[in-house]
Amino acid sequence: MKILVLGASGATGKLLVDQLLELGRDVKVIVRASSSIPQSWGNNEQVEIIQSNIHEMTVGEMANHLKDGSAVASCLGHNLSLKGMYGEPKKLVKDAVRLVCEAYLKSTPLMPLKIVLMNTAGNSNRDLNEPVSSSQKMMLALIRTLLPPHRDNEEASDYLRLMIGQNHPSIQWAVVRPDTLIDEDKVSEYSLHASPTRSAIFNPGKTSRINVGHFMGSLIVEEKLWNKWKGQMPVLYNLNA
Template sequence: MNVLVAGASGATGRLLVTQLLNAGHQVKIIVRMTSNIPGEWQQYSQVNIIRTADITAIPVQEMAEYLRGCQAVALCLGHTMSFKGIYGKPTRLVTHVVQLLCAAITQNAPEKPVRAVLMNTAGNSNRDLNEPVSFTHKLVIGVLRLLLPPHADNEQAADYLRVKTGKQHPFIEWVALRPDTLINQEAVTPFSLHASPVRSALFNAGQTSRINVAHCMYRLITDDTLWHQWKGQMPVIYNS
């Protein structure tokens, strides 16, 4: 399978790329000019490293060329947890890249829909399901939406797939994977997927290891049964 990964140099993206390469898949990665990537990746003949100063500035036509022949795309993008990363431009990094990739896929008009897997967050509700949250939860989320651009970015990126792309797009199928509090672990461990949160991401958060997120994204991309179970949805992932 040919897979394009955006955000490949991040903590979760690196783990996903390694799993894809170890399984023998063809992988294109888009990273910043200054990003450090594992040296061992370049030992794989099936990796294509695309460096750019700003992924959001890539024209649709150019991105369409990168995507040509790809059966799946994975978005592991996020904002650096620094003042510049949180409040600096682009404040809608993830949303812009989702829009760009969807436009490029549509321009290519592939014979079979491309699978798009977005790494999102359990703090973002799936409004298709009218997930129940407390008044206090809604109040805090409203404040976060105003004060923390990355949260609003996560919401808008998922909403673009949910509303603009929808579930009947001729060229794109999607899953927005929602991990809870991210932690580091060395190996993949048992995890569970749920259509909606089973605990409060604000007041009773669970944990999800980055390597489990990466492995779930890998399985969604490569496992037809799992994909058809969750496509068009926003499953929440927890460590078991």
């Protein structure tokens, strides 16, 4: 069974794909034709490359890509440019999550599909009573209004929480919430928490992208870890950050 990675050409997505390959897993990646991906993927029998724009894909097309899949990992995000922040598609992440869910349910699922969504520590898990100061609530309300990508992240996780829920027979999910992303060359020690232990606005932590890829890959392949965090939104911090 293959693992489908969305956003595989991004800084974190590439590291996730590498992690899955190191774990011996077969991977499908959906990337735009103009995307830059490692040349080694094209020479690797474990990697199937699908050139397409995810926001233009139909439910039927996605269902076809999920036929031999056991999991989907999304590292999709908006480019940090005016067009990427304010242009279309404004709901890139949410629409991709919805597309995957609708496509899988349209088929005849033989086993539950795992969905792992990369998100942000600035997005609260509203299934829990996560303490948020009044000043942070005000800042988040402003960010939500001014920065559509943040609202997209919130709505993507809300789709999984509210539309799929905790006990769906065909879809299981986990939303990974790193704090401020940084680049490091190697996987380092990191800590996992059900909720943020610091303010993502006024006292942010740091999370290396390679640690995010490591954790997302481990979630998919390690059943004990998956059973611990499925239906939750774990927060990830570098241990020494």
